[in-house]
Amino acid sequence: MRSLARWCYTHRRIVLLGWIGAVVALSAVHGAAGSDYRDTFKLPGTDSADALNLLKSSAPKASGDTERIVVAVRSGSVTDAAVRAKVEAMLARVAKLPHVATVTSPYGAGAGAQISRSGRIAYATVTMDGDPVSVPVSAGKRLITTAQDAAGGGLQVELGGQVIQQARQQGVGGTFIGFVAALVVLLLVFGSLLAAILPLLATGLSLAAGIAVIGLLSHILQMASFSSELSLLIGLGVGVDYALFIVTRFRQALMRGKTPEEAVVQAIDTSGRAVLFAGITVCIALLGMFALGVSFLYGVAVAASIVVACTVIAALTLLPALLGFFGPKVLTRRQRRSLAAGSYTTTDESPAWARWAGRLQRRPLPAAIVAAVAMLVLAAPFLSLRTGSSDQGSDPAGSTTRKAYDLLAEGFGPGFNGPLQLVARVNTAADKARFDKVLAAVGRTDGVVATGRSAVVGGTGDRGVALAQVFPKGSPQDKSTSDLVRRLRRDVVPAAAGTGGVHVLVGGQTAIFIDFSKVLTGKLPLFIGIVVLLSFLLLMVVFRSLVIPAMAAVMNLLSIGASFGIVVAIFQWGWGAELIGISREGPIEAFLPVMVFAILFGLSMDYEVFLVSRIYEEWHRRGDNREAVKHGLAATGRTITAAAAIMVLVFAAFVLGGERVIKLFGIGLASAVLFDALVVRSVLVPGMMLAIGEANWWLPSWLERILPRLNVEGAVDDDAPPPPVPAPLRPEAPVP
Structure with a gap:
């Protein structure tokens, strides 16, 4: 890392021109080739997928x-x-x-x-x-x-x-507002316009490159239509955060009297390493969506990972080059005057955070317990989570889809907005009679208000595919409709069809969304387990500890649970929904828990890596766990809070979109980052580390020998020689 930083600093013109050339070239190719985003997913083995495939193969005109x-x-x-x-x-x-x-x-x-x-x-x-x-x-x-x-x-x-809804949907939006909000926070943090612009400049170039790459990849991989916009907002949040940590460390090094080159090298060798490992954990969490086996999410995972990777590369190469151009100019005027007068700082710690760390050090366990209880209370509504798919009755009030929904519900009943389909292959008049018998039994079922006439399509006479519509009493998003589909498939249809050889499927767009929700919910535990395990292993290697990665996994799950609790309370229960323009409560989109978990687990791990890597660095320097936690929190608390503020404002911009699902993303992501920074990383993690003591850094000797060695803390600054560390607990000496 030190060699990379020094090379980028020394050859800063080449690095800058290389980045600009790459962005221009990629953007030109992307502009010429265009994009090919497609909202498609497959649910093999489900009734709804089998019904659709049967119609596509035998009666294409009826399958549209x-x-x-x-x-x-x-x-x-x-x-x-x-x-x-x-x-x-x-x-x-x-x-x-x-x-x-x-x-x-x-x-x-x-x-x-x-x-x-x-x-x-x-x-x-x-x-x-x-x-x-x-x-x-x-x-x-x-x-x-x-x-x-x-x-x-x-x-x-x-x-x-569905075609109408896609035609009237607008983009995610909020990117410009996110940039402005990030600039305001950076100005407040740095007090220097130049220092505030540099992270945005580096992030902007990395996002331009990333969006061009995923646009080109959309011709090869199936990517959902919102992949680029979602990736853009995720990349904006993490990119500015990564640059913020590096620029902060650069400024701190300058104020201690380092030359600009030495400051760049030290910033990349310390904060840069944390950025690299944080970015890796975000990509691991995102790519974990491949474990779900749902192709709809593959492209989203790849797109977001590419943009995150681009922001990491920019932070480690482009940002050192930019810092080389401007050097001490990223400091405030007062700071530059102090340097000119030979007045240097001796600490990176914020006085306010140092006072908080001192108070937390006196009573860590009670503070951690209070914080944990608060997070559990916020997470409680998550136990009532009901996944599904919101129907067009949740669209903005002025949209044509919402007006059509309301008119159909008024004139015919809410179930007419999402009819089910009975589909079966029939070869004889007897088969058609059995299908009609099933249709009659379905029409007598509680929860069904009407059925359409049966018809045979894709053939001649009684040979082809029998098709009929079924209108539920409830709306497509109602729990009663999901229960009805389950009852029809399990009880009503098999009993009425008997053993005559006619296999009647319950399909239709509403059934597809119900099956989609069932498939994702069933695979969610596997997905969570894989992401948590991989992140645990990475942190174990980085921090040479079993306690730190286990604590990180639990704390991240707690942050995500609290976020989902807020989402359920607002969107499913309707608490305060009117304040953000939601007029009707309903289920939580089935794909949202999966995507939000992947994004939030990675982002939460960012703050964990930033905080614990500095504590780990202090542990190497001081050899005392209590002092390491105290000084690590005092040195990073202000920066983590500022980074979280940027992330919260960027994600809150989602709420300005008119679509319910976009508001879901905004509230879920913003609330999780807020809770994670203010409660988990500021109180819960340091409180638990103080209470656990030296055991934080315990690793069995046999495991110590076989694990690869990764250095996240960089070369420990020797401005203040550390006291001797007790031999049994001494961590591995850092590798320069």
Whole structure:
């Protein structure tokens, strides 16, 4: 690390030009090739996936996503001649649009069920020629425009469905606000505009390179449409944090009288090592999503890991070069005057944090117990977590999908917003009769308000695929709908089908989301176990201890649990939801616990590495656990708090987005970082380390011999010679 830092400092022009050239080249190639983000996932072995595959292979036109065009009148009826003529003309134009396979009008033969009893509301079904992934966003936007051109004169036209929702969704947003918030915090921390700009400059170049790389990789790997935006905000948070720690250590070294080159070398050799290991733990946590076996998440994990890796590389190469250009100019004017007068500092510690560390040192165990109880209370709602998929009734109030949802719920019931499908292959008239028997039994089941007529598609006569719609009483996101699907598959359908050889599947978009939630929830324990184990092993090697990595794993899980508790209380229970623009409580998106856990476990480990690496450094210098914890916390508390403030503000920008799922991410990530920095790293971890004592650094001798040696604390500064360390507990001498 010292050689790398010295080379980057000495050859700073080459490093800077290399970074600029790489960013320009990657951006140019990306601009020419474009991106190919796709929202797709596979759930092999589930009823919903089998039903969809059966339709795709035998009746492709019936397998496409189904959209709803909902029409309503303020007075009169949708069957009035003038209204009917207007709607039918609009549907005729829709039928000619690209990617539209079929249109079922509410005025067609046998379609009377598509008109509400009041006569004020009706809907048409539009079947696309593919699933939401394969239908371009432009086709959805054109469908919306064509249909809504008929609105006016007392006629309201709204649209719902997955293709429609993708067409109206906006980006995550918040990046600019995150940059501004980070700049404000950095100005407050450093008191120097130049020192505040350098971390943002290094992070900005690394993000430009990372986004270009993942855009190119999207042609090779399947990446969700939000991969780049989510990666951008994660990269912004970690990148500024990493640069903050290195610039802080550089300034501290300058104030102790080091030359700019010596200061750069020392900053990279100490904080730079912590940044490297912190970045590795973030990538391990993100890539742990591969253990879930859900392809939808693979691209997201790779994209976020690439951006994090780019920020680490920039912090270790580009930032030393930039610091070489500006040197003491990153200090405040007062600090530069002090250096010119020959007045040097002898400590990196914040007086306020030194006082707090002293108080904590006097009564560590009670403070740790109070902090742990507070975190457990915050985490309590997590025990009520219900995963699922929020339906379009949770969309912003002014969106067409939300209006269509409300009109359908008013005219037909909430279940009409997410009908289930019964699907089966039939080869004879007897098979078709058995399918109709199953459909009749399903129609008599509690929780089912209506069923559609059965039809055979993809064949001739009674040979093909039998298909029928089932309308639940509850909305797609209601627990009652999930329970109904489970009961139909387990009891009703098998009992009615008997042993006649007809295998009836329960599918449809609502069932797909229910199965998706079940698959992810079932694999979540394995995923958590793999991520925790890998992080434990890495920290054990780095800190030569069994207690430190075990404590880190428990504390990180506690931070994440508290964050999930807040998310459940707001989004599932509705506590204070109106304050952030959420009008309806519902389940937590099934993929959110997995993704948030991966992100937060990595970020929490960042602060653990930054804090404990400095304590480890002090332990080498002083040989006294209590003094090491005290001085390590005093030296890093201010920087960790500032880094957390940046991260909280960046993630809080998610809440400004209109989409419920984006707000979920924002609240979950911001609250976890806040709790982790203010409670876990400031009270709980140092309190426990003080209470445990010298045993923090215990490692069996046989394990000590076989573990590889990694140096995270760098070359210990010898400004103050350390006292002798007791031989039995002396850690390995640091490797320069």
